[in-house]
Amino acid sequence: xxxYSPRNAANAYSKVSMETGVIAADPxxxxxxxxxxxxxxxxxxxxxIEAGKIPEKGRxxxxxxxxxxxxxxASLNKDVGGELAKNLDALYSYxxxxxFMANLKNDTKxxxxxxTLLNDLRGxxxxxxxxxxxxxxxxxxxxxxxxxxxxxxxxx
Numbered sequence: 514x515x516x517y518s519p520r521n522a523a524n525a526y527s528k529v530s531m532e533t534g535v536i537a538a539d540p541x542x543x544x545x546x547x548x549x550x551x552x553x554x555x556x557x558x559x560x561x562i563e564a565g566k567i568p569e570k571g572r573x574x575x576x577x578x579x580x581x582x583x584x585x586x587a588s589l590n591k592d593v594g595g596e597l598a599k600n601l602d603a604l605y606s607y608x609x610x611x612x613f614m615a616n617l618k619n620d621t622k623x624x625x626x627x628x629t630l631l632n633d634l635r636g637x638x639x640x641x642x643x644x645x646x647x648x649x650x651x652x653x654x655x656x657x658x659x660x661x662x663x664x665x666x667x668x669x
Contacts, residue, residue: 550636
């Protein structure tokens, strides 16, 4: 009834590990996880097209579109981000359309194009990672890191 399966155990461990990573991640790391998830979903879709696994390909591409639209694109702050946020918004929209067309036509070239774009953005995002020493100065939630430090000394 409850047979042990190494594959099920590995999948459960992977899920718990990912959930723990998301819960403990700072905002910068969360965006990295989104890039990684979208890139992996596209990689899987390419493999699935080549293997003729069309239903699985559809699920992988749908997952990639969801990450691009509901994760990366939705996380943009267009009020503060200015021209860069507007350009990224347009790029994410383009990626979602390319993924949709790749899904319809089983087009690995479009998938590779979007994967390359995501890899380039991921690399740029990785380069602007917050410095660990600066992070150590602040304690609490990510929003606390943006607030000025409060002195524990009372000035009279």
